[in-house]
Amino acid sequence: xxxxYTQRIPNNVDLSSDRRLQRAxxxxxxxxxxxxKDMGPDGTLNFDVYLRTAISAEANGWANFGYVKMPxxxxxxxxxxxxxxxxxxxxxxxxxxxxxxxxxxxxxxxRRLIVTQGDTEPASxxxxxMLGKTAPSLYDLRNVFQINCEEGRHLWAMVYLLHAYFGRxxxxxAEMLLERHSGDPDKPRILGAFNEKTPDWLSFFxxxxxxxxxxxxxxxxxxxxxxxxxxxxxxxxxxxEAHHMFVGESGVQRIVQRTCDxxxxxxxxxxxxxxxxxxPTIQRYLNFHFSVSLDLFGQEASTNAxxxxxxxxxxxxxxxxxxxxxxxxxxxxxMDAAENGRIVRKTVPALSALNERLRNDYIEDCARGLIRWxxxxxxxxxxxxxxxxxxxxxxxxxxxxxLHVSPDGKVMSEAEWKANEHKWLPTDxxxxxVTSLMGPAVIxxxxxxxxxxxxxxxxxxxxxxxEYVRFN
Ligand code: BYC
Numbered sequence: 001x002x003x004x005y006t007q008r009i010p011n012n013v014d015l016s017s018d019r020r021l022q023r024a025x026x027x028x029x030x031x032x033x034x035x036x037k038d039m040g041p042d043g044t045l046n047f048d049v050y051l052r053t054a055i056s057a058e059a060n061g062w063a064n065f066g067y068v069k070m071p072x073x074x075x076x077x078x079x080x081x082x083x084x085x086x087x088x089x090x091x092x093x094x095x096x097x098x099x100x101x102x103x104x105x106x107x108x109x110x111r112r113l114i115v116t117q118g119d120t121e122p123a124s125x126x127x128x129x130m131l132g133k134t135a136p137s138l139y140d141l142r143n144v145f146q147i148n149c150e151e152g153r154h155l156w157a158m159v160y161l162l163h164a165y166f167g168r169x170x171x172x173x174a175e176m177l178l179e180r181h182s183g184d185p186d187k188p189r190i191l192g193a194f195n196e197k198t199p200d201w202l203s204f205f206x207x208x209x210x211x212x213x214x215x216x217x218x219x220x221x222x223x224x225x226x227x228x229x230x231x232x233x234x235x236x237x238x239x240x241e242a243h244h245m246f247v248g249e250s251g252v253q254r255i256v257q258r259t260c261d262x263x264x265x266x267x268x269x270x271x272x273x274x275x276x277x278x279x280p281t282i283q284r285y286l287n288f289h290f291s292v293s294l295d296l297f298g299q300e301a302s303t304n305a306x307x308x309x310x311x312x313x314x315x316x317x318x319x320x321x322x323x324x325x326x327x328x329x330x331x332x333x334x335m336d337a338a339e340n341g342r343i344v345r346k347t348v349p350a351l352s353a354l355n356e357r358l359r360n361d362y363i364e365d366c367a368r369g370l371i372r373w374x375x376x377x378x379x380x381x382x383x384x385x386x387x388x389x390x391x392x393x394x395x396x397x398x399x400x401x402x403l404h405v406s407p408d409g410k411v412m413s414e415a416e417w418k419a420n421e422h423k424w425l426p427t428d429x430x431x432x433x434v435t436s437l438m439g440p441a442v443i444x445x446x447x448x449x450x451x452x453x454x455x456x457x458x459x460x461x462x463x464x465x466x467e468y469v470r471f472n
Contacts, residue, residue: 010076080235116159123194134439136449142468174222209248224315
């Protein structure tokens, strides 16, 4: 079904056939817009931005480009197409038809997962609220706005599910999604990484590379859900998510490129004196964002995760492509664990290790970008390699939170860790330096801040000097 843009809330879920639901969502819509004005990208209400808007959930309809004022962006409800033959692929309900309604006994579990997912979307918009002021180019400015709009739409996707399937509880949760705020001491966002600041563009690119990638893996697991509307929502969200990670990967790559170009040209490691970001600082930011994002996968040994799987609520990454029994009651999994202050290899029941398995898939995926970033460094003939830190480094959630572990995996005393922390995580001085490079926004078409290289090609194949944002 294509999306009906004549309605106040564009949708492909036949919203007009359910007046009560439509009215409830139309009541929520002005509150969403108020939130966008208060907490969304600062001072941008009059900008025309060259944005991608979904006009259908089909392959040829989700990437429609044109100028839009962001408060007029058509946030709507788009689910991927329904497969009438879809069955639950795993757990106790394996082989049974997927659910079109929420089974009573799974109500609170599903609501909780949908709220946790939904909470991250507006959180990231709040975190990125000020970045427009210091954008390194119009191209980058447009990209952060695109991401913000799509995270707003992902919030809509979860709010639709809450309103449509969870009655009054769902409506209350939808209100709360606009009341919690990133970093708010009284009403913080649910997950740790979403209360961190994204104060500069190096952080933004790291966030979109590492934290949005957690989004990819969580959404892919929820796309395996037996609750079909959730699965279909997540499938469509995943398509948009890919661009966010592209922005992160290419953004870091362009910073690395510029740094290497300057190092080569001036035959020096001291690129700070040339107004660029040195490779060790990039490594420290990487260490921070990777470790904070690893926490988002939850405990290594999780009965929650085992229950989600057994009940058919949340599957593994690409569940249907895995060659095993999809029940896992007799399977084991090998993983690192913390025991008596050491990291040891353990064999555990596969069901309890599902968070860790997903984290493994994620780490493997993260490593791919580093190969590309390191190729840039290598091609410049520079002896430096960006590395993913050990999974136990700088953790706050899970078994490793109680250990002090270096990026190369050595367990140490708290005193030793503290003495070395400045080499591994961004220091106050790093942050002050990186912030000093930011802004004011570079708004001349085709121009870029000194610390970042231009992209290889424009959005939707536009030329290098394309006017991605008009300020009016
Ligand atoms: N911070 O058994 P465990 C995205 C809690 S990002 C704070 O491991 P579970 C995006 C946990 O809630 C993707 N608390 O839990 C990216 C539990 O609390 P209770 C977001 C944490 O359920 C960029 C307790 O610790 N989507 O889309 O197996 C931009 C026990 O833990 C944290 C989802 O996360 C944490 N990091 O796993 C925009 C999907 N970790 O029960 C968007 C939905 C754990 O003791 N969420 N806890 O009160 C889930 O699947 C699960 O809730 C989690 C946690 C994977 C997060």
